[in-house]
Amino acid sequence: MKKVELGRTGQQVSQVSLGCMTMGTSTDEKTSARILDAYLDAGGDFLDTANCYAWWAGSSFSGGESEAVLGRLLRGRRDRVFLATKVSAQPTDLPAARAAQRPSGMDWEAVERTYEGASAAVIERSVEESLRRLGTDHIDLYYVHVDLRREPLEETLSALDGLVRAGKVRHTGWSNIRAWRLEHIHSLSLAHGWAPPAAVQVQHSYLRPAGADTPSIAGGELLDWLVAHPDVSLAAYSALLRGIYDDAAYREATPIWRSYAGPDSESRLAAVSKVASALGATGNQVALAWLLRKQVIPLIGPRTWEHYESIAPAFTLDLSDEHMSLLDNA
Template identity: 50%
Template sequence: MKTVQLGRTGEQISQLALGCMIMGTVTPEDEAFAILDRYAEAGGNFLDTADCYCWWERRGSYGGESEELVGRWLTRTGRREDVFLATKGSAVVRDLDVVWADGRPNWDVAYKTFAGAGAKTLREAIDGSLRRLGTDHVDLYYVHVDDRATPLEETLEALAGIVQAGKARYIGWSNVRTWRLERIRRLCAQHGWPAPVALQQQHSYLRRRAGLRHASIVDDEQLDYLETHDDLTLVAYSPILKGIYDDPDKRRGHGAMEPYQGPDADARLAAAAEVAAEVGMTPNALVLAWLLHQTSPTIVPLIGPRTLQQYEAALPALDAKLTDEQFARLDTAAG
């Protein structure tokens, strides 16, 4: 598996990151271990989790199952030094009772009850994550959901303390607007605090529909910002949008399609299906190959397979052979 540099840090991370979100809940331990083993055997080294994963899968849980599973795998394999380990804090739900209704979590309520990125919260969160992961440090620590209720100075000073204490080597940010990212970077430069080296956002081949306001999906302004700030690497979550590229029936009415629905998406879906058929691969894998091909900015797709079969279905993207003309057709679909 090829590697790319994380920002300007000199760290080499796998071109394809492995998301561990549903491991230990939806994906049982034996299958999760098999996915992690295969990924490591293929040369993969970039693992991604969070302290809140996966509270919404088990009523009464505040999360932590994914970190605990990854910790058990690291202990079993002794691979901690081979892995670039990322986790996140700030999105644990404070009050589960108000979030669950009729046996299902209410996400609108959940977003209003996140623990946030206050100094005390982050300091306690990183300690909890390290305990569950069974390690004394993570390589990358994200603010999971941008917290506008807490002064940025408080959050950034706390993160600087976490780095200084050796509990995290680098910091990142997720689910954040570009203007906030610029303010974060300016404050870091002003105070000498460590600045984010990774930006984790939702990004795929489809482009979000015109007029949509969404803090978590990359837009043209954010792409332009990343093109001119190569000290930040884009880690693209939900790169295949729950697998909707492969299945027209699945994407009809699917929530993953809602931010993209429209003529632009139709044209790009058709282009992906056409080129995928030409090269003999699935549209899902083709989209991953397209993302891996991007260099301005560099994109690290973050896959989150539920099964070993889904993990293996992504691998053809690593060796895809597309012509310049095929990439051009994908790039220019819908104008």
């Protein structure tokens, strides 16, 4: 698996990151171990989790399950991985958060009102809890999970910098954030000598959103900003949009399609299908390989072993310049 530099930190990481959100909840520990072992054997090393994963997976879960199972699975091999986790999106009122469940899915705006935020006190407490669950003395990349704008940025950035200076965190990042806020964070960090963000994590895939305007999806402004700021890497979650590139019936039924449905996506799906047919690959594999050619760090989040097996061929899928031109110009 190809390695890339994280921002301009000098740190090399595998270009495909393993999203561990479901590990310890909907993905049992045995399956989690099998996926993790296969990913490491393929040359992967960039693991992504969060302190809130995955409280919504069932009434017996409260968050921290993914970190805890990773802590057990990484015993004796912590030095083989680059470990990312997050702070600020753990609900303070789990009953209220669970009450936001709707037949059509979770009302995440209602859930967000229960998030604990990114105050200095929350950051300093949460990092210790994450370190304990993960069974490590440091976190390689520590994200602010959701930009809630409740606390002064100076307080949050100073607290994150304190963790870096103490050696508890190596690098910092932000997730689900707009470009103008990221620019402000970047500028403040440089002005005060605080640890600058090395990565931003947002939803990004080959399909382009159809008019969706949300900080959780990479829009043109953020993508332009990242071109001008190569010291910040783009880590793309939902890189396969939950697998919608291969199954039309599933695509129409899944809520994530609502943000992408339209003529532009239909044209790009046709291009994916054409390239996939030429290469004997799947649409999901082509979409992931396209991101790799774009120097994005895509996250994959396989819930089952079969899901992992279906994605893994994309790690080495070679898209020619002709294939890229077809995909780029669809």
